[in-house]
Structures are given as structure tokens and as C-alpha cells.
Amino acid sequence: MDQQLQEIAAPSAQDTLGEAALTLDDVRAAAMRILGAVVRTPTLHSKTLSRIVGADVWLKFENLQFTAAYKERGALNKLLTLPPDVKTRGVIAASAGNHAQGLAYHAGRLGIPVTIVMPKSTPIVKVQQTRGHGAEVVLDGDTFDEAYAIACRIKEERGLIFVHPFDDREIMAGQGTVGLEMLEDVPQLDTIVVPVGGGGLISGVAVAAKGLKPDIRIVGVQSNQYPAMYLLKRNEPVAGGGDTIAEGIAVKEPGLLTRAAVAEHVDEVRIVSETRIEEAISLLLDIEKTVVEGAGAVGLATLLPLKNGTFRPEFAGRKIGVILTGGNIDPRFLANVILRNLARSGRIGRLAILLNDKVGELAKIAEIFTRNDANIIEVQHQRIFGVLSAKGSEVEIEYEIRDKHALEPLLMDLDAAGYTYEVMTISGRRPGRSQRPG
Known part of the structure; x- marks a missing residue:
């Protein structure tokens, strides 16, 4: 896991309390310094995601930076402001x-x-x-x-000079250039949704965006495993910590400068579940054909409809800019996310079916799957553990099907044929209809 999850504000590293508050002019100055040395990433409208969430959605593709993350902006601005002797030392x-x-x-x-x-x-x-x-x-x-x-x-x-990942005015100013570019490209935005870890990005973006358009709404998003800024915004004690897919924003303790900026300029901080983050990663890959890490997907995750399918009323109809902060995700991990989301949507699944261990039984099962347009991906036999009779076997069949609604006719055919089975899900197993009480 990315150890950035443990990055914490460290007042001992620099005297943050005496620094002046970040201003729009600071962000503009940073934009001039880094001009031409970082990618001016596009801010593009997504018709499909807009339809899904019930709002006009523009995506800021910071995953297209050379190092695949917005962090370059603040780092470069900080380096360019160092005195010559410091640059020599390092x-x-x-x-x-x-x-x-x-x-x-x-x-x-x-x-x-x-x-x-x-x-x-x-x-x-x-x-x-x-x-x-x-x-x-x-x-x-x-x-x-x-x-x-x-x-x-x-x-x-x-x-040497310690370069803090977020609690530094030059870092914050550099990150704020993301907000300047978004409003230059799409001045009609009325909301910007920003992933939040230590708070460097949202501080800079909020100062820049509010300076240009005071009535714009700035919404921060955190994983529910690391809700530090969310809790601070609610005047609650900081808590949290654990495994998260959004390791890039998994910060236990936000910065001193950043928490002050968030308190003054950010309208709301929200939290999202791990499941929603995985769903957002898959949607961005499927719809936008872009790879985004967990931390970069939380902005879209918070816009997704409620579980009953209705749009979130607080975002419906708004013109929203969403920052895709980075794309550094392990390919194997990304593959797991995609497959898990396919399983949740019902497009792939697994059934555990009890069979008599004799010639032709598997062919009968295969015919039922074929009749229901379910493509069999993998078959595993179990003849010892969990099987009551030496003449029986359990076969686990992983399949691909059109959607979750297409599974019902297949299960009805298995019931009609007298098979005992269990439906296997990400969270466990559930018995077939014939085995359920009532």
C-alpha cells in the first residue's frame, strides 16, 4: 500500500503558525512560475456521467500529468521559490x-x-x-x-530543506492552479468537488476559485476510513485509520495551514464508502477510458445516485467540476476493482451447484447456462470437502451474463431441474430459492 496514507502535518518541520493566509495572488504567481513546466490538463464535459448523476459534470484530468498526479504543481512551485543556496544544498x-x-x-x-x-x-x-x-x-x-x-x-x-506534502503556502498555491485552469476553461461552473487528504489541494483550489467567483461552492470528499477534515469541519475530534483504496488521501492529521483554509473557504466536506470509490474507478475506466487511482475517484463517488437510484438532490442540475487527482494505481489492484464491480452489477457471478457424480451431469448444467445466454468462464469441482455423499460433488461455475436481471430465468431453470445450489457473492453465499425458509 502507498505509504502516503501516513503523511501527517508536522509543525516541527516548519513554523506554519506565523505564515500569512494564502491569497488568489499567491496562486496566480504560482501559475506564472510553473507555466509550461507542467501539463495544462484538459477540463472536459462528460455527457454520460452527467446523465448518470443528474448534473452537468466536467472532469479535470490531472492523471495526465507526467507523473500522473497533480502533486507536481505544488512541488515545482516550492522548488522555484527556494533561495539559490538552498537549491545548491538540496x-x-x-x-x-x-x-x-x-x-x-x-x-x-x-x-x-x-x-x-x-x-x-x-x-x-x-x-x-x-x-x-x-x-x-x-x-x-x-x-x-x-x-x-x-x-x-x-x-x-x-x-536540507524539508518539503512538506501539503502544509506549506507554496505547495498550496501550486495546487491551487488546478482551480484557476478549471474556471478559465469552464467559467460557468457553480461547484468544484475536490478529494481531500492533508488539505493542500482543496486549500489552494478554494482560495483561487472563491477569489475569482465568490459564490462558487467548494465541496471536499474523503474516504470514510480517513475522515479527519470531515470531522474537523463538524467540530468533532479527529479519528479514523485503516485499509482504504484511496491511500493517496488517507491522512490521519491534516495540516495547520490547510485546516484553517478549509474552515474559511470550503462549504462542505463529505465522506464516501470504499464500495462507492471502487464503483467510480470502474465507471471512469468504462465510460471515460481513463485510469484513476482511488484518491482521484472520490469526487465522482460522492456524486453517484443513492442506492434507490434517485439523484442526489444537493447536486441535481448543478454545473460541477470534478478533479481526477491522479492515476497511479497498481494494475493488478485495478483488475480486482473492475472484477469486483462487475460482480456487484451482476454481469459476472458464481454458482455452487450440487451434482450426482456421474457421466453427463455437467453437460446438463452447461445446457441450462447456454439456454440462458450465460457464458461459462470457469468450472471447479469439489468432491471431498462440504460434500455429504461419496457419489456427489459440488461444482462452482463462474459465468458472464447480460445483467443481474438475466440471472433470474437461469435460477428458475435450475430450480425446475431439481438442483440444489448457492449463489456466491462478494460478501458470501446465499442459498437457492428451494432452500430458503418460507
């Missing part, structure tokens, strides 16, 4: 996520020495990518907290 960060990639890439491009401390558990592909940008990678510490402490020690020993 910078340091602790991260195994998008912050490491963006900082390493632009520091290497500018000839600024950069050291990234990563936990020893960091996937080798991320280590290689960071080294490929010219960074010195220090693999040390079993957790991010340990890696962070090591980075602070190295910072003092070498006289």
Missing part, C-alpha cells in the same frame, strides 16, 4: 506516494539535489520510479512515521 521529503514522484521529477529537472526517505515496505516499482527521476532514495523505517523521523534527522545533519 531538499528532502518523506513519502512513497505522488509527492515523492512530483518532487523527485522536478528537482531532478532543475538540478536540485533531492533525497526521498521511503519505508522499507515501499513497493519496488515506486522506488525505481523515484530513483529514475534522479532522487537519492533512502529505504529505512518499518512505517511512515519512522521514515519521517529519519528524514527529519537527515535534514538536520545535511542542512
Whole structure:
């Protein structure tokens, strides 16, 4: 898992309390500094997603940055504002996520020495990518907290500047350029939905967007596993932590500067479930043909209709900009997300059917599947465990079918033929109709 989930605000790393509040002019200045050095990603209208959520939806494709995430913007702005002597000594960060990639890439491009401390558990592909940008990678510490402490020690020993992932005015200003571009491209937007972790992106975007259009609504979104900013907005104690598909925004403790900016400029912070995030990832791949990581998909996730299929009234009819913050997701993990969503939608499924272990039984079952236009993907036999008779067997059949409604006729045929079966789902098994009480 991406160890960015442990990135925390660290007042000891820099004196944040004495800094002036971020302004629109700061964001505009950042936009001029980074002009031409980061991708000016498109903001495109999605007709299909608009129809699905009942609002006009524009997507900001920050997953098209060179390092596949918006983090480049803040990292580059920070590097360009450093004094010459600091640039000569170099910078340091602790991260195994998008912050490491963006900082390493632009520091290497500018000839600024950069050291990234990563936990020893960091996937080798991320280590290689960071080294490929010219960074010195220090693999040390079993957790991010340990890696962070090591980075602070190295910072003092070498006289380096620590570049924080979010609680820094130059970082926030750089991230805010996303909001400037969105309103330049689509000035009619009345809502911008922003993924929230430590708060650097939403702080910059909110300051920029409210500065240009004071009545625009800024909505933050977090995973329900890491709802820190959501709880702070509700004046509740910070809590949470656990496994999440949105590891890029899984921050236990937001920044000091960022929480102040959110309190002043952000209208609402929402939370979404892991299931909804997975659904959003799959929709973006299926409809927009774009790969988005979990953190980047939470904005769309919060717009999706209610479980009963009705549009969310708070978004219906609005003109909404959604930031797809990044696309760094492991291919194997992405495949699991897609298959799980296909299972939830009923397009693929699995049945466990009890058979007499004799010639021709499997052919009879296959004929029922064929008659119902269900394509058999995989067959597994079990003759020992969970089978009551030595003359019986259980066969698990994974199939592909048009949709969940097409499954009912198939089950009715199995019932009519006298088969005992269980329907296997992501959450477990449920018995066939003939076995259910009542």
C-alpha cells in the first residue's frame, strides 16, 4: 500500500503558525512560475456521467500529468521559490506516494539535489520510479512515521530543506492552479468537488476559485476510513485509520495551514464508502477510458445516485467540476476493482451447484447456462470437502451474463431441474430459492 496514507502535518518541520493566509495572488504567481513546466490538463464535459448523476459534470484530468498526479504543481512551485543556496544544498521529503514522484521529477529537472526517505515496505516499482527521476532514495523505517523521523534527522545533519506534502503556502498555491485552469476553461461552473487528504489541494483550489467567483461552492470528499477534515469541519475530534483504496488521501492529521483554509473557504466536506470509490474507478475506466487511482475517484463517488437510484438532490442540475487527482494505481489492484464491480452489477457471478457424480451431469448444467445466454468462464469441482455423499460433488461455475436481471430465468431453470445450489457473492453465499425458509 502507498505509504502516503501516513503523511501527517508536522509543525516541527516548519513554523506554519506565523505564515500569512494564502491569497488568489499567491496562486496566480504560482501559475506564472510553473507555466509550461507542467501539463495544462484538459477540463472536459462528460455527457454520460452527467446523465448518470443528474448534473452537468466536467472532469479535470490531472492523471495526465507526467507523473500522473497533480502533486507536481505544488512541488515545482516550492522548488522555484527556494533561495539559490538552498537549491545548491538540496531538499528532502518523506513519502512513497505522488509527492515523492512530483518532487523527485522536478528537482531532478532543475538540478536540485533531492533525497526521498521511503519505508522499507515501499513497493519496488515506486522506488525505481523515484530513483529514475534522479532522487537519492533512502529505504529505512518499518512505517511512515519512522521514515519521517529519519528524514527529519537527515535534514538536520545535511542542512536540507524539508518539503512538506501539503502544509506549506507554496505547495498550496501550486495546487491551487488546478482551480484557476478549471474556471478559465469552464467559467460557468457553480461547484468544484475536490478529494481531500492533508488539505493542500482543496486549500489552494478554494482560495483561487472563491477569489475569482465568490459564490462558487467548494465541496471536499474523503474516504470514510480517513475522515479527519470531515470531522474537523463538524467540530468533532479527529479519528479514523485503516485499509482504504484511496491511500493517496488517507491522512490521519491534516495540516495547520490547510485546516484553517478549509474552515474559511470550503462549504462542505463529505465522506464516501470504499464500495462507492471502487464503483467510480470502474465507471471512469468504462465510460471515460481513463485510469484513476482511488484518491482521484472520490469526487465522482460522492456524486453517484443513492442506492434507490434517485439523484442526489444537493447536486441535481448543478454545473460541477470534478478533479481526477491522479492515476497511479497498481494494475493488478485495478483488475480486482473492475472484477469486483462487475460482480456487484451482476454481469459476472458464481454458482455452487450440487451434482450426482456421474457421466453427463455437467453437460446438463452447461445446457441450462447456454439456454440462458450465460457464458461459462470457469468450472471447479469439489468432491471431498462440504460434500455429504461419496457419489456427489459440488461444482462452482463462474459465468458472464447480460445483467443481474438475466440471472433470474437461469435460477428458475435450475430450480425446475431439481438442483440444489448457492449463489456466491462478494460478501458470501446465499442459498437457492428451494432452500430458503418460507
